[in-house]
Amino acid sequence: MAPKFGTSGLRGLVTELTDELVGDYTRAFINACPHGSRIYVGQDLRPSSESIGEAVIRAIREQGVEAVDCGVVPTPALALAAKGAGAVMITGSHIPADRNGLKFYVPTGEVSKADEQAIVAAYDAKVAPAGKDASVKEYGAIAPYVDRYARAFGDTALAGLRIGVYQHSSVARDVMMAVIERLGGVSVALARSDTFIPVDTEAVDQGTRDMLRGWCAEHGLSAVISTDGDADRPMVTDGDGNVIPGDILGVLTARMLGAEVVCTPVSSNSVVGMLPEFGTVHMTRIGSPFVIAAMEEALAEEGAKVVGFEANGGFLLGFEADAPAGKLEPLMTRDSILPIVAPLAAAKAAGRTLAELVAELPPRFTAADRVTETPTDKSKALLAELSEDAAKRAEFFSALGGVANVDQTDGLRVTFESGDVVHLRPSGNAPEFRVYAEASTPERARELVDMYMETVGGALR
Structure with missing residues (x-):
């Protein structure tokens, strides 16, 4: 699957994050979003991040924009340093090292979904390299x-x-x-x-x-x-x-x-x-x-x-x-x-x-886990079936009793008359299916997650 935007940033397999693709997305960002004529660049400790960072900086300079190389740096430290300018963080966050990604920042902070859509549109239009050679400098963002x-x-x-x-x-x-x-x-x-x-x-x-x-x-x-x-x-x-x-x-x-x-x-x-x-x-x-x-x-x-x-x-x-x-x-x-x-x-x-x-807080407890390596099409199909078919949903959750509320703001979050909550959602960043639960005790929340990890895993297999 080609790299794409998920819940936070562009993600994909390292093998698919070629210099050409990274350069095209960087140029698209420069063309589609404000950046204050300067873009800060940082990276995490994945083996692939250094070479991807070099491709990002090269593309920035070729567009005639000053690049500021912050090296290995936390994402929020990069965002703090880049206030008033653009930024690109090379990271795959918590997902395995065979994947990586890009997080983009405009002068006011992290890009919005509208910004992401503009970047994708500019990427599809294939912004050509400008052939310039702007400067690059280093900045210590950690202190x-x-x-x-x-x-x-x-x-x-x-x-x-x-x-x-x-x-x-x-x-x-x-x-x-x-x-x-x-x-x-x-x-x-x-x-x-x-x-x-x-x-x-x-x-x-x-x-x-x-x-x-x-x-x-x-x-x-x-x-x-x-x-x-x-x-x-x-x-x-x-x-x-x-x-x-x-x-x-x-x-x-x-x-x-x-x-x-x-x-x-x-x-x-x-x-x-x-x-x-x-x-x-x-x-x-x-x-x-x-x-x-x-x-x-x-x-x-x-x-x-x-x-x-x-x-x-x-x-x-x-x-x-x-x-x-x-x-x-x-x-x-x-x-x-x-x-x-x-x-x-x-x-x-x-x-x-x-x-x-x-x-001292009210006694509500959550737990979460994820079914890994789940094909995205199967995950989406399961969620759609449970969201749209009340009979299928009732059968899937039959062990938990009467349903008090169904929330489809993001995924499927079901609150039961007992006060238990189960929330199902395919990941937006990786081939994973998230299972969340909430209950009046931590043991019950964990029990719910374990129960539906097994149920979801079986359904997806």
């Missing part, structure tokens, strides 16, 4: 990104905390260490890898969960933190090594920053709508472009303190927030460091553990 959190949270925000950093092949593995130390905590490096590991923070497997718990016990940790490959999604555990879901990190971060309006996908934990401090909650389709569109609409109409987050934990800040030690400027792209730091700092300031802070 300003670390400084952002040091200024906002102060040098004692995490004092007394001993925090494990699961480094693997995250592009932010050294950034996480630096931020923890700058905020007064003690960082413990864990499992650094020279081989790319596709960590999906939204679907943490049991082996990884056991490993995280083991580290907490072995090293006496207050938490373990990590990110996905390009560091726009966080992973955080409590002191016992229990993974805290990304949407709960989002709720805790939004609360700490004094947010009034929250924009989040329909797959997020419904606890966000149960908290009185959030005056308005907008539920969107899944994918940061949809969250950003809802945030921009809310900012234009309400002018309030607007934030966004996804079930994967990526957090978007739409206003200048008052953090414990200073101002935190807006950043309209998924960030991983903010939803790591803010809950830890909030727990520390309240004299509580992270687990105690989470326990």
